[in-house]
Amino acid sequence: MYLKTLSLGLVVGLLASTSAMALDTKRLEPKDEKFSFEGPFGTYDRGSLQRGYQVYKEVCAACHSANHLAFHDLAEAGGPEFTEAQARALATAGKLPADPNDKGETTDDKGAPLMRSATLADHFPSPFPNEQAARANNGGALPPDLSMVVKAREGGPQYVYSILTGFGGTPPHGFKVTDGKYYNPYFEGWNISMPPPLKANTVSYSDGTKATVEQEAHDVVTFLTWASEPKMEERKRFGFGVLAFLVLLAGVLFAAYRKVWKDAH
């Protein structure tokens, strides 16, 4: 195992150094996009979260699942904060495989699976019934679950933003885009199996925001960051209280410490 890793490492190293002479396809540093949720006091921009949900639902959900999100999350504090009625409406639009009906059937007369509307308690439906179906529809590649993708990638929000806005460049001389793949220098190896998901006006925002690719990417990344860390606002707020208390306590203890030790050293 270890030897294998080592020799694998050597081979990879050799390959990397030979291809480096031709072309280094290490992913580029992510773009330095700024988000409202950064820093110790940063919070999610509600408008951006709601627009981001729209982008997710209308675009990404065609290929990607987000299994850890439930519809009621959309109405929770610290999230997109749709009203409960809005969240319920969004749930109803989602379709899930139904339980067997009272005749024990799971398909209708034509053999199509029975479906039901989602409720607030349901998690987001997946676009494909299983991994094989997902791969079959995506040229063999698996679109990863998006609920935690921001936390699961080095570079976080900036990385995902760069992937989404990193299409469309002209590949440098000597770089061959693999058949069925797309050129994206922010992705390791530069060949990604995801077709460019965003174009200007892919979605039409009801709040009048102009739907440029950058705006759509910014919004959906905000949404996905919330999906990864739905308790971030609560965490930072709580942390501030805890730290304030601890600093106060440290002050009191320091005074006590000085007093006790006054004559001892």
Place this chain on the structure above:
Amino acid sequence: MSGPSTYTPKSGIEKWIDQRLPLPRLMHDTMQTFPTPRNLNIWYTFGGILTFCLAIQIVTGVVLAMHYVANAGLAFDSVESIMRDVNYGWLIRYMHANGASMFFLAVYIHMFRGLYYGSYKAPRELIWIIGVLIYLLMMATAFFGYVLPWGQMSFWGATVITNLFSAIPVIGTHIATWLWGDFAVGDATLNRFFSLHYLLPFIIAAVVGLHIWALHVPGNNNPLGIDVKTPQDTVPFHPYYTVKDAFYLVLFVILFAVFVFYAPNFFGNPDNYQPANPLVTPPDIVPEWYLLPFYAMLRSIPNKLMGVIVMGGAIVTLVFIPWLDTSRVRSCSFRPMMKQFFWAFAVVCVLLGYCGSQPVDAAIAGVPLVWVARLATLYYFGFFWLIMPIIGLIETPKKLPASIAQSVLGASAAPAE
């Protein structure tokens, strides 16, 4: 605890209990009147901090275990549902995950403190050796714990580490299979690791008891490394050290809180937010930061069995330190040569950690890191097995102060009676 007890029960109830179970007496003598050198500095507060860390891990761990599901198909999602659906589950989990890192930060400071001030020297050899045992148990516990969320690094870390046992000639693969409970890391492995992860912290707690028991026979060493001679050299543990330990503990907790609330994934690896997948090997398998120096040693040796022996030897070596150090003087403050080798050793440990964190084929300034790690490993062993015994014999230590009291209080200290 050394010497006669000074406890006098203050009430009838206390007296009644004390005659039947001298627990009040034990508490009184160990936590109240215990004579403690008056010159202990900030580095001596980490013993208390470590006890706090263990308590935090046990309390948060027991709560996590109420919601966690030790099943290869469910573990990942159960951890994620702790983060999302359990009230303050995110807090409990982030405290536990960051708590492990803080625990190791504290234990490393504590151990380097011991090395610098010669706290392992007679009559404290057993305190040191028990400490090494605690450290070993901590590493095992943390390794088992890291497997539990069943992410990519959990799975592949477990695979790499358990595979090390297969380096043992003849019976190696059988041992690996026996550890796994299967022919690869899987559900059976996860279940037994959870069982052990739950068990070991309580064993650590018991061994910590021995550690403190052994400490309370000779009492604390101190930055001067000289023995306590008169009562003037000491102060009662309470209130002097209770208040001092409490103050520094709170500073430590502030650092801990900054990570938990503002950078909870700082020590984590993003790959561990992807569910374990036996079919996809991550490009770089890296252990948690606190195991990196040993990982670097392992990888720098081209032969797997030798690598495992070197890695194990690095820890076993620690047990022999009390006899490898030939110096008459404990504290490096009075050892001009040893002091320099000590700091070089500290740097080498950090360097090893860095090497372990980088891909196998990495290089700095054209020097392959494997070679940096090899030289560092050489220094690690050379420091203990050559430098320590030799320097102790050839070095001329600086003049030691006459007493702790004199050194702290200056001329105003009354001469020893």
